[in-house]
Amino acid sequence: MSERFCFSVKARDGAARLGEIATPRGIVRTPAFMTVGTGATVKAMFPEDVKASGADIILANTYHLMLRPGAERIARLGGLHQFMHWSGPILTDSGGYQVMSLAKLRKIDEEGVTFQSHVDGATVALSPERAVEVQCLLGSDIQMVLDECTAYPATREEAKASLDLSLRWARRCKVAFAAMSKPGQALFGIVQGSVYPDLRVRCAYDLIDIGFDGYAVGGLAVGEGQGAMLEMVETTTAVLPEDKPRYLMGVGTPEDLLASIARGIDMFDCVLPTRSGRHCQAFTWQGKLNLRNARYAEDQTPLDPESKCPAAQYERAYLHHLVRSGEALGAMLLTYNNVQFYQELMARAREAIAQGRFATFADDVKRRYAATGDDD
Incomplete structure (x- = not known):
């Protein structure tokens, strides 16, 4: 196993890429689909069966785990891998999407997001620094920056203001990650910009300037339709670094996965197989x-x-x-x-x-x- 995080492309067929992500906890073969284990479990499955299915990596959710049972408790119990009986790599999302979709009341400002927990009604603050701290307490191998999930539809002005805030948060996440992370862990930036190609390109370039271990395409599969989604994927992957993994968040159907692989995407997650x-x-x-x-x-x-x-x-x-x-x-x-x-x-x-x-x-x-x- 690698002592550090790295990505290599082994073959190409058009824009489709065959690769490997090396982590201290094992290799992730790409293109990869990450089965979603939101609350430290893939619903209705034993961890051993998830592994037997061929999965190299799974996804867990920062928002749900910080609310219940709590990141500090999981850390005291040995970290997320030990807690959920999964020895391979784990990616954790930052919780931003769940704050937008699940929280009863929320307020977004420069500092972060303050929201009312859907579990017990408690007021919770999630800043970029806290999002990284929670993920480091969980001990995940790939962590995501905190971003604002731009609502759809959004005007160009709304989308620009949203991605500008997300970029400022991304810079703070990078600083916090440098201070809190352990060797071999990785931090991914998230490209936003709704359905506006120029905003997607600008956001991607700004994230590249900050410098991340991988890059996600976020804010899609939210109602814009497959055509617009694939246009944004193609626009974004065209400017993302060749030597970094590319992750399309929250997608999707078999047809969407293959169409996105054809446009240079390496990683996916979606609740569709388990929910279905x-x-x-x-x-x-x-x-x-x-x-x-x-x-x-x-x-x-x-x-x-x-x-x-x-x-x-x-x-x-x-x-x-x-x-x-x-x-x-x-x-x-x-x-x-x-x-x-x-x-x-x-x-x-x-x-x-x-x-x-x-x-x-x-x-x-x-x-x-x-x-x-x-x-x-």
């Missing part, structure tokens, strides 16, 4: 299936014959029975299937890039999802 599993939906190599549908009541076909996931070998009729009966096992099996499908998707994408056939692979997956599967 709890809502009776399965991602498969035949398309997305809704196991509540009556058509599966006597279907003895394995959920996904093309998958290597143990959960995918259960008959669709049995899974239909479980979800219609409200049995917890149904959500567990579908979640396991979905998490592994996303890892298999990334593995096949990496193989396709290495072999110079990524566009063909992506077109095949897109065709499968357009021609098969169920409506939600």
Whole structure:
């Protein structure tokens, strides 16, 4: 294992990149999908099964963990890795998005964000320095700067004011990280700018001037539509450094992942595979299936014959029975299937890039999802 954080590109196919992120806790193969373990758990899954699915890295959430059970308590208990029984790399987001979306009352100013906890109503302050402190207490391997998630839609003036504040916070996060972090930990900047290409480019260049270990594209998949999202991704990756990982936050569907990889993105996270599993939906190599549908009541076909996931070998009729009966096992099996499908998707994408056939692979997956599967 590497004693420091570093990134290397092993192969390219167009703008798609095959690479590795080396951390003291292990290698992350890219393109990588980070399964979301918001509150120190991937919902409905054992940590051992998450690892067995092919995941190199998972994501945990600063906002939720600082409120419950508390970053200081997790630090006293040995850090987040020991606490959640995960020995590989962990990325923590800064909590900014959850403050905007979950907090009952909030006030944003130059100092940071003050908000009312959705857990117990307590008033909590989250400054750039506190966001870094919490992530360092958790002991995460990749940390995110605190940013303001620009609302959508936003005028150009609103988007500019928001990203200017985020840039000032990013500089403060960099200083705090230098003082509090341990060797081998990394800090990523986040490019904002809504759907305005010139703002995205300016924000990216300013973050590069500050200097980070990697760069995320934030503030997308919030209602702007796939076309606008991909335009902003392409605009942003065109100016980001070649020797740093690029992370598209909160995306998304298999089609969105592959379209973004084709535009130079290396890392993703999204709650879609786990949330869909709890809502009776399965991602498969035949398309997305809704196991509540009556058509599966006597279907003895394995959920996904093309998958290597143990959960995918259960008959669709049995899974239909479980979800219609409200049995917890149904959500567990579908979640396991979905998490592994996303890892298999990334593995096949990496193989396709290495072999110079990524566009063909992506077109095949897109065709499968357009021609098969169920409506939600």
